[in-house]
Amino acid sequence: DQQVKQNSPSLRVQEGRISILNCDYTNSMFDYFLWYKKYPAEGPTFLISISSIKDKNEDGRFTVFLNKSAKHLSLHIVPSQPGDSAVYFCAASARNTGNQFYFGTGTSLTVIP
Amino acid sequence: KAGVTQTPRYLIKTRGQQVTLSCSPISGHRSVSWYQQTPGQGLQFLFEYFSETQRNKGNFPGRFSGRQFSNSRSEMNVSTLELGDSALYLCATTLGGHNEQFFGPGTRLTVL
Numbered sequence: 586d587q588q589v590k591q592n593s594p595s596l597r598v599q600e601g602r603i604s605i606l607n608c609d610y611t612n613s614m615f616d617y618f619l620w621y622k623k624y625p626a627e628g629p630t631f632l633i634s635i636s637s638i639k640d641k642n643e644d645g646r647f648t649v650f651l652n653k654s655a656k657h658l659s660l661h662i663v664p665s666q667p668g669d670s671a672v673y674f675c676a677a678s679a680r681n682t683g684n685q686f687y688f689g690t691g692t693s694l695t696v697i698p
Numbered sequence: 699k700a701g702v703t704q705t706p707r708y709l710i711k712t713r714g715q716q717v718t719l720s721c722s723p724i725s726g727h728r729s730v731s732w733y734q735q736t737p738g739q740g741l742q743f744l745f746e747y748f749s750e751t752q753r754n755k756g757n758f759p760g761r762f763s764g765r766q767f768s769n770s771r772s773e774m775n776v777s778t779l780e781l782g783d784s785a786l787y788l789c790a791t792t793l794g795g796h797n798e799q800f801f802g803p804g805t806r807l808t809v810l
Binding site: 587589591619621626627628629630631634674676682683684685686687688689690691 | 702729731733738739740741742743746748753754756788790792798799800801802803804
């Protein structure tokens with residue numbers, strides 16, 4: 586039972602444009618959400634997080650938006666750069682379950698120069 | 699500060715054998731979680747250890763087990779290997795609270 590879903594396996598974006606990666610979840614107990622970036626042959630690298638008390642969190646070119654009523658979050662990358670090409674995973678957790686995170690299946694982003 | 703290290707990086711085993719993977723966390727990190735990554739399945743949570751105790755467990759059979767030592771290093775063991783156990787096994791560590799996890803590079807296990 587996939588509690589966190591990324592329905593777009595891949596995304597291609599022109600350099601300089603906005604990349605929008607989407608993630609949906611089913612468990613209303615989730616209250617902490619993260620995005621990770623993964624290059625081949627490396628472990629995932631933490632990008633940005635958001636707690637359920639917020640609906641937006643920004644860090645440089647990366648912004649995460651959370652819509653709790655729709656159980657949806659998105660990661661915006663502006664402007665997109667070729668070095669952003671990687672697989673992006675969203676993850677969710679409920680605070681009362683410690684560090685048990687549920688991950689989506691990933692979206693492969695390609696930024697075209 | 700050194701990152702999360704995992705050994706070995708690559709492993710080839712045959713069906714029925716067992717395997718032990720190791721994870722050394724970032725200094726000061728006391729929580730170690732293990733994940734299995736297979737194509738199309740994302741990262742599936744195996745278990746989490748904190749202060750030498752298993753704190754959370756995912757939906758994997760009992761052939762998958764783990765432990766954590768007093769220095770926070772963790773090992774994961776898979777017995778009676780099956781072809782479907784071929785995957786990238788990742789460990790992730792954190793200080794212990796509800797924080798972002800730092801991942802190691804993973805161990806690529808191939809079962810023939």
